[in-house]
Amino acid sequence: MKILSFIIIFIFAAGWGYFTKIFLPKDINDGISKKYDERQTKILLEVFSNTLVWLIYAFLLSILLKLVGISNIEKMWFFHYPEIFYIILAIVLFLFNLIYTKKKYSAEG
Known part of the structure; x- marks a missing residue:
């Protein structure tokens, strides 16, 4: 095994x-x-760094809620596999950050 x-x-x-x-x-x-030029590289680096910051925020908030006793995690759907929740959260954060950052770096007008 x-x-x-x-x-x-x-x-x-x-x-x-x-x-x-x-x-x-x-x-x-x-x-x-x-494959990537300098602009695309900067966009990806910003997206990954923003996603990492928000994931760390989610981890710390989760730990804080458990320590204070506010969250009742036994009744939540991701009690046995919380990794699934964090993977879904990472994907959603990545997509939102990618859309926001590409919009920020796009040429308007």
Whole structure:
């Protein structure tokens, strides 16, 4: 069973590394990608940084609500797998930040 766990972790890590090499700009990873120009790279870096800030805010708010005792997490749908909630939150935040940032950097008029 432990060998299967290591194999799954290795396959996930290799796939994630391959994914980031292909789709992320050169400034984020050290791959050789000429797919993005400087403007697109700045947009992606701003989107990722804003998404990270809001995810950390969500994590800290969740911890604070648990410590204070305001949230009743046992009755919520993501009690057993809270990772699903945070993945959905990350995707939604990424999309909203991408739309907002592209609108901010687009030429008007």
